[in-house]
Amino acid sequence: MASPEESASDSTPQTLPTDNPLLTDISMKQFRSFLGYYPLDSSNGCIPIMVNACTGKMGKAIIEEAESSGLFVVPVSFCSERKSGKIHKVRGQKFFVQGPANRERFLQYLLSVYPDLIVVDFTVSSAVNANAELYCKHGVPFVMGTTGGDRNLLANTIQDSQVYALVSPQMAKQAVAFIGILDIMADRFPMLFSGYSLKAVESLDQSRAEISETAKTAISFFNKLGVPFNIAQIESIRDPTRQPEMVIIGQDHVDCHELHAYNLASPGETARFEFRICIRGRSIYVDGTVEAVFFLARKVGGRDDKRVYDMHDVLKEGYVQ
Template identity: 55%
Template sequence: MMVVAKVPIDISATCQQKQLELLFLSSSTKRSISITKTFFRRRKCLITMCSTSHMPHIESLEHINSVQSRSSGLPIMVNGSTGKMGGAVLEAAVSAGLNPVPVSFGGPEDSGKIVQVGGKEIKLHGPSERESILSSVYAEYPNLIVIDYTAPAAVNENAELYAKVGVPFVMGTTGGDRERLYKTVADANIYAVISPQMGKQVVAFLAAMEIMAEQFPGAFSGYKLQVMESHQASKLDTSGTAKAVISCFQKLGVSFELDQIQQIRDPKLQMEMVGVPEEYLAGHAFHMYHLTSPDDTVSFEFQHNVCGRSIYAEGTVDAVLFLAKKVQSKADKRIYDMIDVLREGNMST
């Protein structure tokens, strides 16, 4: 996750004026362009310090041993393991001491493929015979937790499969019919962690936003909101995180529709205007929310920039450990989200 520290320096009046001109253009087209340009210009006029996922992660031996003792070879099945997110989760899981079973599900094009991780081979199966395969794996590994990072179109079908077999699962895949998803799990009375956002720190930010919206409704009545979100070009849908944050702002009194979000998917714009490092064009999440008072004299800005996928992979590992604990203790509650995981504490990173 990118941490932005803004240190005031000598900013010329010209730079300030250009920012204001760009920020408060009235037409919808100019407003869309202004979000990105203003964001980019601010980066030039501020000293920015970044902490990204490619930097070395230093952990004590005692901490690593603690994580591995909690995982103790817990069997997991990562569906969607040929995808970048699934691959990142596999690596994080192996590092944490979890035990990937030698089977995984993917699309028709993945059938027969082999994924190698941590010296192990995982054979992928397509849609056919999934129920019998999963039932067999679950019988062999009764403590199994399934992790789903497949495709939005497969969310409901996959959840129905897990529910039918009775295997607990962690669903990080976005999209699908979410109401149907929750009903499927509830009707089957199985354990699951379902969250479209697995980044723990981002989830904490969302929780803070929800608390503010609940306790101070209407606090930003009349304010104008501009939203920019940049993700890898392969992400076709609108960010679920952006939707959640906007929902909070709406409760705080801001008038804003989802179609007003400025989505950036063009790599050239992402590098030149948004400031995404080239090595993270294929995997990033840069969000900016800018609020302006009705008379343009007050502004607030919320920003979170994520480079890479490690933040989501680490959160997924925590969700798996959390869910395994709930299954073992036969907890009354069956459906959880990442807020529940955060509240539990004892996280791996």
């Protein structure tokens, strides 16, 4: 495997020959031949996963951690049509990249080679529902950390299919637990902060334009605690020219960070309480994702009655790889 300092040329995509099945429907011979170089030794219990959007920074980070954790990363990835029909290298390993066209055909063959496949999806919000529909149609268990999309439709699609899935817009289990503290407080001490005012700030990288589910959940708990506040009142910061000025983020993490700051003030401002989450970089999400894969594999292997999970379930079980 290549080192983290792999050269730019190592990741330069190569166009496949025109008779390759990634470009035409003539034959899957080359594709099958390629997969033949990556046999899975099922005797050691290795779990095969496919990381979609492998060319993105999150995809690359997940692949690295997954391999380090003993998972078998299938050298195929679904990406945008623009990147389809090319071979990309991720840490020195070649990956066939396939766009939306004909991806069902490739998924069906992958499942014949790797029947215990689990898909990891960190793509784009516009692809959430179509991707979930594909996985559910073919009965593929999946872990989805992609945010956005129609979340109600997503939940219904999974529920109707009875496919095993772990879906969580927040893959950092520590952040999930931290917000969970608010849930416990709201349940045990409703209206505790009645009369208090709230200032909420959320800063995310520019690619995540929508207010996060983390923020929406936090606000719902503050409401139960007696604080009148709605989502539209959140100060949403997405300006990459402004974010470096926020010392807690810094220039190095403008492209991947998550800041949630909630400041409660009593009438007269004689008392203040602050709740804050600040995440810089991808490592905490990557760790959570890999842990989620092991968790879901256990549920699939044990034929658990429950089919749909989130990071709360991972926390409750206390399973750590």
